[in-house]
Amino acid sequence: MAAHPSPASEFASTGADSVFDASTLERTLGQRLHPARWIGWRLRLLLAAALLGSVGLFLLIRDLTAIAHVDAVWRANSQGQLELVASNDPRLQALEGHQLLGIAGADGAVLVVDSLALQRSPRWLIDDAQRVRHAQLQDRLAQLFSQPEVRLFFRDGAMVEMKPQARGAGGLGALFWLLCALALVLYLIGMVVVLARPTVRNLIYALMALCQCGNLLFIAIESAPGLGMPAGFARWDLLARIAFDLVTGAALVHATSVHPRVLPGRRIVSGLAWLVALVLISATAAGVVPQLWWQVQGATIGYGVAAIILLSWSYRIEPNPFAIVLRRFGVVGLGTLMLLTVAIWVADRQPGMQFNIAAVGSVIWYVFLASLLLLVPFLSRSQQVMREFSMLAGISTVATSLDLLFVAVFSLGQFASLTLSLFLSLGVYAGARQWILNQMLGNHMLTTERMFEQLYRIAREVEAHPEKTGELLSRLLRELFEPLEVMQIERFSRHTRVVGDGSTMLVPVPALAEDADTQPRAVVLRFAHRGKRMFTLEDARLTDRIVEQLRRAVAFDKAVEQGRSEERARIAQDLHDDIGARLLTLMYKASNPEMEDYVRHTLQDLKTLTRGLAASSHRLTHAAAEWKADITQRLSAAHCDLHWSFSCDRDLVLTVVQWSALTRMLRELVSNTISHSQASQVDIDILFEGDVFTLRVSDDGIGRNPQSWSHGLGLGGVRKRVKLLGGEVEWRDNQPRGICCSVRIRELSAQK
Numbered sequence: 001m002a003a004h005p006s007p008a009s010e011f012a013s014t015g016a017d018s019v020f021d022a023s024t025l026e027r028t029l030g031q032r033l034h035p036a037r038w039i040g041w042r043l044r045l046l047l048a049a050a051l052l053g054s055v056g057l058f059l060l061i062r063d064l065t066a067i068a069h070v071d072a073v074w075r076a077n078s079q080g081q082l083e084l085v086a087s088n089d090p091r092l093q094a095l096e097g098h099q100l101l102g103i104a105g106a107d108g109a110v111l112v113v114d115s116l117a118l119q120r121s122p123r124w125l126i127d128d129a130q131r132v133r134h135a136q137l138q139d140r141l142a143q144l145f146s147q148p149e150v151r152l153f154f155r156d157g158a159m160v161e162m163k164p165q166a167r168g169a170g171g172l173g174a175l176f177w178l179l180c181a182l183a184l185v186l187y188l189i190g191m192v193v194v195l196a197r198p199t200v201r202n203l204i205y206a207l208m209a210l211c212q213c214g215n216l217l218f219i220a221i222e223s224a225p226g227l228g229m230p231a232g233f234a235r236w237d238l239l240a241r242i243a244f245d246l247v248t249g250a251a252l253v254h255a256t257s258v259h260p261r262v263l264p265g266r267r268i269v270s271g272l273a274w275l276v277a278l279v280l281i282s283a284t285a286a287g288v289v290p291q292l293w294w295q296v297q298g299a300t301i302g303y304g305v306a307a308i309i310l311l312s313w314s315y316r317i318e319p320n321p322f323a324i325v326l327r328r329f330g331v332v333g334l335g336t337l338m339l340l341t342v343a344i345w346v347a348d349r350q351p352g353m354q355f356n357i358a359a360v361g362s363v364i365w366y367v368f369l370a371s372l373l374l375l376v377p378f379l380s381r382s383q384q385v386m387r388e389f390s391m392l393a394g395i396s397t398v399a400t401s402l403d404l405l406f407v408a409v410f411s412l413g414q415f416a417s418l419t420l421s422l423f424l425s426l427g428v429y430a431g432a433r434q435w436i437l438n439q440m441l442g443n444h445m446l447t448t449e450r451m452f453e454q455l456y457r458i459a460r461e462v463e464a465h466p467e468k469t470g471e472l473l474s475r476l477l478r479e480l481f482e483p484l485e486v487m488q489i490e491r492f493s494r495h496t497r498v499v500g501d502g503s504t505m506l507v508p509v510p511a512l513a514e515d516a517d518t519q520p521r522a523v524v525l526r527f528a529h530r531g532k533r534m535f536t537l538e539d540a541r542l543t544d545r546i547v548e549q550l551r552r553a554v555a556f557d558k559a560v561e562q563g564r565s566e567e568r569a570r571i572a573q574d575l576h577d578d579i580g581a582r583l584l585t586l587m588y589k590a591s592n593p594e595m596e597d598y599v600r601h602t603l604q605d606l607k608t609l610t611r612g613l614a615a616s617s618h619r620l621t622h623a624a625a626e627w628k629a630d631i632t633q634r635l636s637a638a639h640c641d642l643h644w645s646f647s648c649d650r651d652l653v654l655t656v657v658q659w660s661a662l663t664r665m666l667r668e669l670v671s672n673t674i675s676h677s678q679a680s681q682v683d684i685d686i687l688f689e690g691d692v693f694t695l696r697v698s699d700d701g702i703g704r705n706p707q708s709w710s711h712g713l714g715l716g717g718v719r720k721r722v723k724l725l726g727g728e729v730e731w732r733d734n735q736p737r738g739i740c741c742s743v744r745i746r747e748l749s750a751q752k
Contacts, residue, residue, distance in 0.1 A: 050191070104153065
């Protein structure tokens with residue numbers, strides 16, 4: 001990837017259909033909901049919505065607590081009759097375990113009751129005639145309990161006269177309060193989402209949330225223990241619950257056609273979904289739909305299948321991990337609904353069993369769906385939440401499905417069925433836990449050792465090339481998260497942020513060097529782990545820690561280099577002040593001209609050395625000039641000619657380590673020629689081209705067959721210094737006479 005790609009760059013790893021519009025990025029990336037935005041009309045509307053929901057829930061509870069009922073708990077036996085389980089009334093406690101035959105009011109007419117009286121919602125009754133009878137039975141029970149006194153008739157001939165009492169808050173049951181609390185939370189989340197950004201997608205989400213709030217409230221009303229419901233409730237329950245389910249299904253299809261990617265033909269798809277829902281709701285209200293339960297279940301399951309197909313299509317066009325996560329949750333939810341449908345169908349001819357399956361299974365299904373809706377706005381917020389919800393959803397779905405099937409198909413008792421289903425579910429969980437986590441969240445991550453190795457290498461490269469900080473950081477993040485798209489944009493951001501429903505992460509490029517580009521930039525990563533996982537807040541925090549560690553590594557290297565420079569400067573100063581002064585005195589006191597000339601050359605070498613140590617860097621052209629002057633002087637003293645050639649395509653800045661190694665290499669090679677070759681001419685060619693440094697030193701002396709040489713401190717030191725710079729050295733015979741030494745160092749600018 002280039003260091004500064006254009007905003008609309010498309011990378012080779014990205015599919016042709018996954019084109020990223022940088023203008024959209026500039027408009028939407030990182031637009032946090034600052035508290036100031038909630039001080040105006042949004043806050044007022046949210047408070048009004050919260051107040052409206054709370055008042056509505058309070059009025060509902062007030063009306064329910066005033067409804068009269070008989071304080072007794074009933075269950076259906078295998079013959080479809082009602083048995084008294086428990087009661088706080090002493091007159092009924094003596095009849096616990098007895099079967100109830102009928103209930104009579106002041107008019108003396110006896111209402112025969114059976115297990116159908118415990119079926120609170122007609123939504124889960126398969127037979128149309130049974131649904132009509134259920135509504136009549138519930139209306140008649142409401143009329144009876146509204147009278148001052150009722151009589152209960154039992155199979156053994158016992159009769160008990162009871163005065164129906166108001167339920168009160170304690171008579172609503174614990175499940176009622178839990179479901180109401182969940183409904184209120186879901187309602188408020190829906191309001192927050194739509195007020196935060198009033199878009200079509202958020203409006204669709206709010207509509208689904210409101211529908212499931214309605215379902216939860218109806219289930220809460222139905223969960224009140226005992227017999228009897230509010231007058232007319234059964235008829236309203238059927239139409240409302242069917243409408244809630246169909247509207248949720250149509251909204252789901254509409255949402256998946258526009259999010260996470262707008263699909264071709266979305267208007268046709270969403271239009272058909274809404275048309276089917278409208279037709280079925282209207283036909284249900286008119287009472288002209290035969291086999292109503294099957295048609296509603298078929299439409300609901302069809303909506304789920306359509307949503308999964310649309311998410312798969314969206315993922316094929318653009319591999320957004322949000323689509324694949326939603327598809328996995330959709331498969332789990334659809335599987336649960338289909339198993340519930342099969343279980344109710346199998347148990348249709350066993351009244352007591354049908355009531356248990358419909359009551360328990362439907363509650364779990366709707367609570368799961370509501371929990372999923374609660375989770376959707378926070379999918380990219382916490383990987384831990386996603387992990388725990390995935391595990392909970394998986395094990396609860398398996399346990400519930402197995403429990404329903406064991407009861408319906410094998411006629412197991414409740415305790416035996418629940419125990420066996422939990423045992424098998426825990427076994428499946430233990431055996432497939434890691435696979436489930438890998439499928440849900442992905443498991444690829446750099447090892448700690450490799451991460452620190454990458455950080456150290458990039459810190460050294462940033463120190464050498466601060467203008468490439470963005471490119472180097474992108475390379476590290478690409479290896480860490482394996483995104484499908486990586487680009488750089490000009491945008492300021494203090495911290496790493498996850499945007500776009502977890503599909504995108506915005507990472508600020510730190511200014512890690514003083515001479516770095518001052519223009520604020522950021523690295524944009526899209527579609528983590530090749531589009532199979534979403535970015536989370538944990539990823540953002542990890543990235544911030546990586547950037548901070550990179551910043552510290554660069555600062556540490558700078559501090560170390562500064563310490564080295566200061567120590568070199570101190571040593572150079574000491575050499576100049578002490579050894580230099582002594583050599584100067586020795587030169588003036590030399591006993592003969594040869595000794596004076598030798599000391600003068602030694603003093604010149606010392607000046608070159610101290611000047612090199614004191615400088616933090618050296619330009620290659622300046623160093624070459626110093627090398628030429630020094631070598632010319634030394635060869636002249638040895639009565640040897642120098643043929644010098646130097647060429648470079650750019651002037652490289654050498655570090656002290658590089659300058660010192662090259663200087664000592666050249667000095668040792670020239671010293672070796674002067675000492676052993678008896679040469680009359682030395683040729684030195686230096687070429688720096690394409691980041692490759694080439695040095696060739698040849699002479700016309702008496703040396704031959706270098707392969708047979710024993711390398712002592714001199715030639716061994718040359719090899720070590722060449723290796724330190726990452727190069728290679730070779731000695732060979734020069735034609736027609738002498739020796740040629742070749743040094744080749746690749747990527748000299750990177751060896752810093």
